Amino acid sequence: MSVVGFADSPAPPLPESGPLSPGARFTGPRVAVVFLQPRCNMHCTFCITEDNFNAFAFDQAAGLLRDLRAGGTVRSVVLGGGEPFDWPHDVIALGALGRRLGFTMQVGTNGIAVPDGFEHLDAIDRWVLPLESVQPQSHNAMRLYRGRHHAIVLDRLEALRRVSKSVTISTVITQNNFDEVADVGRFLGKYIQRGGNVHAWHLYQFLPIGRGGAVHGAQLALLPGMYEYVCAQAEALGLPFRIYRRSDMYHSRTVEFYWMDRGAVRCGSEAWAPTPITISALR
Numbered sequence: 491m492s493v494v495g496f497a498d499s500p501a502p503p504l505p506e507s508g509p510l511s512p513g514a515r516f517t518g519p520r521v522a523v524v525f526l527q528p529r530c531n532m533h534c535t536f537c538i539t540e541d542n543f544n545a546f547a548f549d550q551a552a553g554l555l556r557d558l559r560a561g562g563t564v565r566s567v568v569l570g571g572g573e574p575f576d577w578p579h580d581v582i583a584l585g586a587l588g589r590r591l592g593f594t595m596q597v598g599t600n601g602i603a604v605p606d607g608f609e610h611l612d613a614i615d616r617w618v619l620p621l622e623s624v625q626p627q628s629h630n631a632m633r634l635y636r637g638r639h640h641a642i643v644l645d646r647l648e649a650l651r652r653v654s655k656s657v658t659i660s661t662v663i664t665q666n667n668f669d670e671v672a673d674v675g676r677f678l679g680k681y682i683q684r685g686g687n688v689h690a691w692h693l694y695q696f697l698p699i700g701r702g703g704a705v706h707g708a709q710l711a712l713l714p715g716m717y718e719y720v721c722a723q724a725e726a727l728g729l730p731f732r733i734y735r736r737s738d739m740y741h742s743r744t745v746e747f748y749w750m751d752r753g754a755v756r757c758g759s760e761a762w763a764p765t766p767i768t769i770s771a772l773r
């Protein structure tokens with residue numbers, strides 16, 4: 491990886507939306523998702539993560555952030571995995587570096603191993619947490635962690651609500667929970683009424699790929715048209731935050747993905763561009 495020189499003195503924060511500067515043209519991704527490592531401390535039936543990439547060393551991840559800052563289009567960075575808090579390096583220190591570089595820093599986590607007082611950390615602007623259903627049994631049947639992952643997520647959401655910290659919710663829609671997604675939206679509406687700060691809700695279509703999805707495709711794949719129907723149901727709730735349809739999470743005009751492979755940083759637009767992932771293509 492080439493590391494473009496950029497001093498770590500505080501940079502002015504970059505706005506998350508709108509042009510970078512008057513007259514600036516869009517020439518690259520606005521959001522960078524960094525897969526810090528493939529490893530995770532839980533198992534999800536639909537997990538699309540593959541085991542075929544390496545963990546970043548801290549300095550490699552820091553170098554990538556500096557490169558992204560020098561590139562000039564990225565405003566927001568999501569630290570993900572696998573599970574970022576299963577990474578053997580300091581996620582919070584990396585978040586603090588990203589903020590000094592001017593990024594809006596987000597962490598996409600299953601919430602299990604977040605540090606005590608995570609909701610108060612200045613290094614992270616926003617937490618991205620999963621919620622597949624308001625029914626514990628349904629959620630826990632999809633997200634396998636000692637039968638109590640649902641309770642952990644609710645606990646993390648409560649901690650964030652108490653301090654009005656920004657959160658984005660991600661929901662993976664499968665054949666097992668498609669009829670429970672609207673209730674997640676209603677739950678989020680009430681969460682906001684109670685002082686919660688929901689930035690956005692991402693609705694991911696299940697894809698039969700990865701270490702979980704490839705194994706459980708026959709059980710979890712949605713029938714044709716169901717994903718669009720469920721998204722329309724959620725949008726009809728009129729919730730006061732943006733809902734993003736993510737029918738193919740790996741292909742987006744504005745989001746780029748980065749991971750480490752045998753000492754080199756790879757990115758999704760190079761690795762995946764010729765083959766958009768669609769359900770019909772995989773059936």
Ligand code: SF4
Nearest residue numbers: 530533534537572600
């Ligand atoms: S989908 Fe589940 S198993 Fe896969 S990385 Fe995320 S939390 Fe871990």
